[in-house]
Amino acid sequence: MKQSNSAYRKSKEKKHFDKLGVNYDVSTGNVDRHIVKEMQSKIFDEIDLDDVILEIGCGTGIHTIKVSENVSEIIGVDLSTGMLKAFKRKMKTNDKISVVLADAEKLPFRSNTFDVIYFVGTLHHIAGASGTIKHAINEATRAAKSKGKILAIEPNADNLYLSLRFRLFTAQKNSMYERPCRISELIEAFRSNNLRIIKLYTIGAIPRFTPEKFLPFARFLERALENMDICRFNLGFICISSIKDRC
Numbered sequence: 001m002k003q004s005n006s007a008y009r010k011s012k013e014k015k016h017f018d019k020l021g022v023n024y025d026v027s028t029g030n031v032d033r034h035i036v037k038e039m040q041s042k043i044f045d046e047i048d049l050d051d052v053i054l055e056i057g058c059g060t061g062i063h064t065i066k067v068s069e070n071v072s073e074i075i076g077v078d079l080s081t082g083m084l085k086a087f088k089r090k091m092k093t094n095d096k097i098s099v100v101l102a103d104a105e106k107l108p109f110r111s112n113t114f115d116v117i118y119f120v121g122t123l124h125h126i127a128g129a130s131g132t133i134k135h136a137i138n139e140a141t142r143a144a145k146s147k148g149k150i151l152a153i154e155p156n157a158d159n160l161y162l163s164l165r166f167r168l169f170t171a172q173k174n175s176m177y178e179r180p181c182r183i184s185e186l187i188e189a190f191r192s193n194n195l196r197i198i199k200l201y202t203i204g205a206i207p208r209f210t211p212e213k214f215l216p217f218a219r220f221l222e223r224a225l226e227n228m229d230i231c232r233f234n235l236g237f238i239c240i241s242s243i244k245d246r247c
């Protein structure tokens with residue numbers, strides 16, 4: 001039987017990440033490392049030490065491993081065996097972390113389990129492949145405890161540089177179907193799952209090609225832009241935090 005279009009696209013995404021595996025971390029440069037740190041500081045703002053956390057689309061564990069330093073338990077879920085293999089190789093022994101092979105749209109967890117669930121750079125793959133961000137948020141909402149938090153940090157389609165970068169490189173260098181998210185579609189996906197949005201802003205304004213020696217100045221400019229109201233929704237990455245009020 002012929003696979004549905006979204007199942008076909010999802011399997012292509014999986015293949016892309018299976019092949020990428022260990023090379024995912026190697027491909028990150030100084031600018032990426034800087035934005036990764038900034039993203040992690042935004043996750044730290046939302047978690048407490050005794051929280052049980054789920055990262056959906058954990059990849060090689062760049063964020064999972066760092067976040068594990070500040071919580072009692074964290075589970076990383078990913079669709080790709082190649083990415084999880086790279087994660088496990090890097091992780092060594094860490095009692096706080098477990099990794100699970102699963103699809104964001106069909107999580108193998110009971111309802112009301114996690115204090116905080118977060119996505120970093122995962123929803124924009126789901127958006128492009130199966131186009132069902134709402135399903136993924138719905139599954140996360142089910143797995144979150146009442147009053148639990150659901151966060152996402154995703155590339156912003158309303159940022160000119162980012163959306164050009166995706167147009168130029170997608171299908172050649174990146175995965176075939178990834179596309180940046182629109183703020184409005186994230187709002188819609190969160191609200192339609194009865195999540196109360198508590199924070200919505202954007203971060204990141206340094207292009208990847210910025211030479212290392214200009215980074216301190218670029219960071220200074222970036223911080224200034226991040227504090228300007230006019231740039232609130234136009235920078236590179238959307239950060240959205242929400243609370244599950246109803247069971």
Ligand SMILES: C[S@@+](CC[C@H](N)C(=O)[O-])C[C@H]1O[C@@H](n2cnc3c(N)ncnc32)[C@H](O)[C@@H]1O
Pocket residue numbers: 013014017056057058059060061062063077078079080083102103104105119120121122125126
């Ligand atoms: C760009 S990587 C981000 C990895 C990690 N969060 C990070 O920031 O380094 C996107 C990850 O999402 C995973 N992914 C894509 N679609 C998924 C789905 N439907 N369910 C679970 N994981 C998925 C991919 O396998 C990949 O590891």
